[in-house]
Each structure stands twice: as C-alpha cells, then as structure tokens.
Amino acid sequence: MFFENVLKDIPNELAKEVFKAKSDLEKNFNDSQVKRNFIEITWKLYRYLLENIDESYEVEKRLFLRYGLLEPRYLNSRDFERIKSIPFVDDKENIFYVDEWMLAVKKGLINESSFMEVIESRKNVAPKNVSSFEMAFNEKLEERKLIEKQLKEIVNSIEDEGKPYRKSILSLIDQAIEKLKKLKLVNREVDIIFEQLNKLKEESKINKKTEDNFGKKIREHEVIIQMINKSIGRLGNRFLVLTSIFLNGITVIGSKDLVEKKINEFEKIDYKIFERKIRGTTIKLKPYFIIVPGYGDYGFCWEPFEGLNVISGRGRVVIPMFSKNIDVAILSALGDYRLKAAKELTFGRWMEEGLTGEIYNYLMNNKIRDRIDEFFVKRYILWILKESNGVQKLEKEIREIFWRYIEFPEEIKAKLSNISYIYSNLYEKDKRRKKNWENL
Template identity: 30%
Template sequence: MSDQELDPTLAAFLAETQESSGPTLSNVSNKLTETGPFSAASFNANREESAEKQKQASKVDLSVTKFNPIEKFFEDKPMPYFDDPAYYKICLTGEGLPAQRVHQVLSKYLTCTDPKDRTVYRQQMVMAYWELVHNMAPKMADLNLPKVKRMMMRFGVVLPSLFTPEQKEFFSKVILDNTTGEPVYYMDEWFKEIASGRLTLSATDEVRVKKSANDGGSAEQQHLMQLKSKNDGKLQSSESFVNAKESERQMMENELLNRIHALCEHSTMIGLEPHRMPYTDMQKKLFAEIQERLRALQKNDKELAGYLKELEEAKAVSGSLEAKIANGPVSVEVNKGDIDTEFNTVRQMAKMTVGRQGNQFPVFTREFYHSTPQGTGFRENVLSVMSWVEEMDPGAFCRIHKNTAHRIVPYVLLVPTYGDFGFCWEPFDRYNRITSRGRIVIPMYPRDLKISVLMAVADLRWQVAKEKASYYWMEEGLTGQYYQYIENQKLKGDLKSYFISDYVLWLTKEVNGVQRMDKELRAIFWRFVPFNQQKKDELKKRSVVYQELYQRDINRSMSDGY
C-alpha cells in the first residue's frame, strides 16, 4: 500500500506523532471527550437485558432439548461504529506503550512496499497486537469502556479503512448483544465473563500459584465458588433424575388406573338382572399386569426416595455455600493474575485455530478476509451450524450419567483469526464432570465455517467419549471401536485427528448418502454417532448398505446387548 493509498485517519495520526517529540498518544487523548456519539453513556439502554441474557447463558438448563431457531442474523440498519472518524484514535488512546507499538508497526506495514520488509513488519504486528490485547483484556469488565475498543477486541478491526465498503456494511449490521441465551461468546465478552466470575478460568497444565494472605479473602471466595460449581453438578443431576422419576411414576400410575378401571367394569347378566358378569378372560389377564405395575411402582418409589434425599442434601450444601459466599467480601476485585492466565490461554487458542503454517496476522484486513457474510463466525451463524449438527447428530452435545442423557451445550469462544481449525479445549469442568459445560473454540474468518464447527464438535465428542470410558477407552464404546479399527488398518499418526476427519466426512458426505467410508468404519459411526431417526429412515431407502445397518439396529434393540 502506497502513501497515497494510506487511510486519511492513519495518515493524520501518523503526522501528529511525527511532529511530536516521540511516538506518544498523549496528544490524542486530550482531543477525545466522553460525550461523543460513541461514548459509553450512549450504550446504557440495553445493559440490563444483555446482562440477564449473559447470566442465562452461563447456567445449564437440562430441560432444554434443542436450540431455538435463529430468527435474525443481522440488524436491519447498520450501526455507525465503523464510520466514526476517531475510531482508530479511540482504540489506541489510554493503552500506553502497547498502543504506541501497534501504531508504529501498523504505519510501517501499510506504507511499506518492499515484500521482505513487509513480511518482517507483519510478524512484528502479531506480537504488538497481542500485547495490546493483553493490556486491554482486564478493561473488558468496565461498563464504561468505549464501544469501539470492544469492536477491536471482538473483530480485530483496528482500522475501519481496511474494510471493503461491502464488508463494512455487513459488519456494521452484526447483532452485538447475546439475545440467544446460548453460551457463545466473542473475545471481549469472554474476558468480561471471566472478570465477573460467571466463567471460570480455562484449564491449563500449569500449576496454579497459591494466593497470599493479603488477597483479602478472594482466595477463599474462589475456593467456595469451586465447591459450589461441583455441588451444582450434583444438584442439577439430582433434580433431573427426580423429574424423570416423577414423570415415570405419573405414567405408570395412569396405566395402573386405566387397568383398574377396566377391571372394575362389569356388564349386566342377561336374564339375571341386576346381577353382573364375573371377570372376563381379558380382565383376568389384568391381574398379572396390575401386579407388574405395582412392582414397578415400588421400584420407582425406592429410586425416587434416593434421588430426593440426594437433592435435599445438595440443596442444603448449596444454601450453606451461598451463605458463606454472601458473607464474604462484597466486591472482589478483578484478579489481574487470573486475567493474565486466561489471556495466555486465549492466545494459545488463537494459535491453534490457525495452525503452525497458517496466517497469524491478527488485524482484520480485506487482504486476508475471504469469507462470506453467512460464512463468517458471527454468533448467529455459528449457532445456526451447531443447530444443524445437533439435528443430524442428536447425541453431539449429550453426556450420559447413570444411563440418562443430559444435553449440555459447551461454551463457545469466537476468536477473530484467519484459521480453519475448530477444536475442543476441555470437555467439561474438572470440578463438575456431570453437568458443567465444556469449551470449544471457533475461528471467525475460516474458509468454511461449517467444517470448522464440525471439527470442534468432533473433538468434543471424542474427548467426552474417552473420559466416559476412562481406563478402558481403547476397548469400550466409540473410542474403543475406533481405536481397534485404526489398529487393524495399521494407520500411524494422531488417533483423534483421524476421528475428526472421519466425523467431518460422516456429516458432510455419508449424511447425504454419498458413501466415502469403509464398511467397518461406517458401521462404527452408524452405531455410536447415529443420525436422527428421520435421516436413518431416508438413508435405508437409498442403498442396501444403509438398509443392512438399519436392520442391525432393529436386531440389537430386540436383544439385551443394545
């Protein structure tokens, strides 16, 4: 990009810093006011509603069975954030040396014509930008933070002139607040949730440093929150089992009443009125059925009593923990060490979405952005793909506990990178393996958003299945069957990578009846990663291959081994 093509805002800003004694941003901060159209005061209207949705998204509701349909993908009218002539200045103001570094490197990168120097500046920009993000991350919890800083953190947009007009228009129409109630977060929202305590730190292999005695009770508060998280799993699980057993009891009682009513109906004896007929043969059969229902009710009552006791104990523990938390420090300050830890984790996540040989450039630019509006990793687009995945693979987000399937949608972090790899960071919280959410990461600017989401879901499915099988993961269930298949094929390499590749094939080709898998592999996926019943019924009519698999399902369902 030549000097003539340089953005006027950046050129003016560059001129200001060159005229000053050094490349500082202090002269800019004096020009900014807090009463402009993009100040924090103009964004207070929907805060309460947005905060309520965020709280709803952080809680697990086991009664929800599917995603709500996305009714609106973009706003009707574009927002004016990216048209603000002071956008670039507001982004960098108040961020100190990291902002100066970004300004210097970006200016050189955009004005450089030598390809070799441009490559050097591009690499320097990666480090400079992430230093700036590191500096800004703790500020995401500040409700008075200018909106344009959130836009930079969320989309990687430092300079709006790097948009094409079409890109600027649809980015301006992105729905900013989480109105879906689902745990899908942009990067600025992620740090905000971490700072607020609604989201725990992502798991790492590093040993956590013990808090000192000067932390003012924050360490104890965190310990109590961990205990509460663990107990919440028991509470939600017990409540789910109680609801299931109560529904089962209601159904059996209705069946019992119907049979008793049928047993008590007697027709009048013809010629011997008003005497009534004895039990018929059909009514005599009801005696055995009624006894069977009574035994089932007795068993149900015993199980229900046990779950109610567990629920009562979990509620008592929950009340005790909530009381202790309430009696703790009224306001616990954002722990900068925790934010730093999470930043390092998010930085690693961003690298993983790109891969070793991918494009690490962190700033949004039309030069590298090649997605469509529907193929960009906006929240609504990602949820739409996840909804489709769950429709095709009903067990995608299910976790089995005591033979009961719990639907638990993972936390989703959308990172503004040019990567193609979605992945699962952790299958569930280490303190609550029953009902806690896992964490998956999706790049926002991939070549194919559906493939990226499928990779993340496949990774989640593999890790959940592996944790469920525990020590026997090479022998039992999905992971055991797949491991033995790979061993028989004498394939070398990462087992999980093979599975992710096959899962993508399963939900892009086989789901449409395009046979790309080996017979043995298809049988494994048909049994352990089954399509919905409607899709199975459709596929069995298209090929003998699927018809045989369908018949196996029927045979297994009639036996004890299913």
C-alpha cells in the same frame, strides 16, 4: 476516532509502538518485514487489552478483542455492514465472544479454563454450572408434566358403560399402564437430578466466591491467546487485525446466532453428542462455545469437561469466527469434543473401551499412522455431512463403528435403510441388538 479509542488509556510506549507499526503498514503493506512487525505489535496490544479487560472498556476496545477490528477503514462497505449487522449484545447461555468470556471469568460466573491444556482439579462450583443443571432439571419437570397431562387425558376417556370394557377401552387402559411406567421412570430421573442440583448449590455456598475476580490475578487471557493460535495453526495467517483483504472468500461470519443455528442443526443428526449419564439418568449438558477472532479454519475442543468434573463441569469448545467453511469449522470442533469426551469417560482405558478403543484398534490393525484425533475428526465431518444423507464416504469398519457409537436418530436410520443395502444391513443389526437386549 475508533482507532484512538482502542489505544485510549493504554501505556504510552505501547500506544506509540502500535501507532508507528500501523502507519508503516499503511505506507508499505507489501513489505514483509513491516507486516511482521505490525503482526507482532498488534498481538502485543491484544494481549494487554485482554489481560486488563474490565466493564468500563470502550466499545472500540471490546470490538477489537471480539473481531480484531482496529481500524474500520480496513473494511470495504460490504464487510463493514456485515460486522455492523451483528448485535453487540446477544446473550446466549453457553456461547461467548472473547471479550464476554473474559468478563464472565473475571466476575466469577465461570471458572478459569485449564491452562496449557493441563487438567487441574477444581473445587469451586461456578454459578453457570449450577444454572445449567437448573435448566436440565426444569426440562425434566416439563417432560413429567407432559406425561401427567397425557395420562389424565387417557383416564378421562375411560367411561363406565355398565358392562365389560370394549377393546378400545382396554387399549386405553394398556396405554395408561405404559404412561404410568414412563411417569415413574421420569420421576426417578427428576429425583436424581434434583439431588445433584442441591449438592451443587451446597458446594457453591461452601466455596462462595467474592462478588468477582477483578482483584485476583487470573491467567485466562493466556488461554485465549493459545486458543486463537491453535485455531489458526502453525502455518496459518497470524494477521490478527480484521481487514477485507483477508475476508475474500469468507461468505459467512461466525456470529453467535449462526454458530447456535449450526450447532442445533448438527445436533439433530448427532443427537446424543451432549448427553451425560448421572447414576443411570441421562441429561443434556452443552459445553461452552468460545468464538475467537483471526483467520483460522478449524474449531477444536480445548477441554471436554471442566478439569476432572465429569458430572457438572462444562467443557470449552473453540470456534474460529472467520473461517472459509463454517460447517467444517464447527464440525471439527464437535468431532474433537466427541472424541475427547469419550476418551475422558473411559478413565484411562481409552485404547481398550468404547468408541476410542474401536478407532484405536482399527488404526493399529490397519497399520495407519495418523493421529487418532485427526483421523477421527475428518471422518466425523463426513459422517454428519455425507453419510447422514446416504452418500457413502467412510471405510466399512469405520461406518459400523460410527453407526453404533454415534448413532443417527431413528428417522434418519430408517430413511438410510431404504437407500442402500449397506445401511439396511446395519439397520437390521440394530434391530436384532435391541431385541436381544430386551430379552435379557
């Protein structure tokens, strides 16, 4: 019944093609021509269902789009239970399965992605972009409230004893002064974010969309197809349908919960990866993560920002669901996002400035012909998985570049400085740079 519901209400000719291709494959799985035909027909089915998705879709259709699940019999009991254990509804603010993403775009909650990776200027402000700024604003308000509370506690501890203040009281006054400075600074950040938030809300009203895009022709399904193909690679396995034959060796499935957990884990190491500057104020704005089916091994960044909107536009980062190494898949995506975001923010001067300029010059000076993105992503993975634990895997110059531009949190840097002279030397340079900056 599952397979029949996937085919329900689709064009009769397409349904016949899928049924025949499936029947032929089950009779002779090892026939390469039969397998090629099955692959092409199931991609045709996938494209049709993706393009025509709506909220009335049967669960079976959604599961086919989400996992590639066409026939539960293709899974052994262990793999079936693994899929079954993943919640069908699991709302995450910035992580989507393919079917959820398509519905969000059709409803107008999220703008369409750049097609064919060509950046297009967008004028519409999607509701999700406004909500992400509201989150950043609320986080900054909570930070201000915490400082206010700490300040009150300090002031309440200062008692008039009818004589000159003791050293302990003077120390409290110094603490209060520092807290007041911090409070003033955070309030300025609140003001900047509040202004930007109101601006986004006004733009959203001016460009108010109709309730949804279900009646409008969109091309997001073409973007999703490209995303899946790119995650698989030119020489990868294009067999889209979920089967235990190809799940062998895949220890974990890239569910939303797992992807979120891993991203949070890696963000603790590369703690500035999602930071964005707005008039000198730093806010955290995570991109959208789209989990795609298929047997791809590497994630990537489709676009670091939404078109040319580097202030409030959120990028698209693609994570393959059934990769052999989920850590490498996610770090590939984060590394690609890191590089592309840095490149975009140089506004055309990426070969000269910042992180991208340093990496580019290193490649040129050492006559290395690797593509900059492939070179960078490989080393980014080593930086997060190895170097953060004191295992030296990078070239000396690359380590120094990463130390400055993809810096570890203070506690990791301090720990590394006690492991090796190499890290200790970098840590001391850090301290001197900060001291020189403070003395300016």
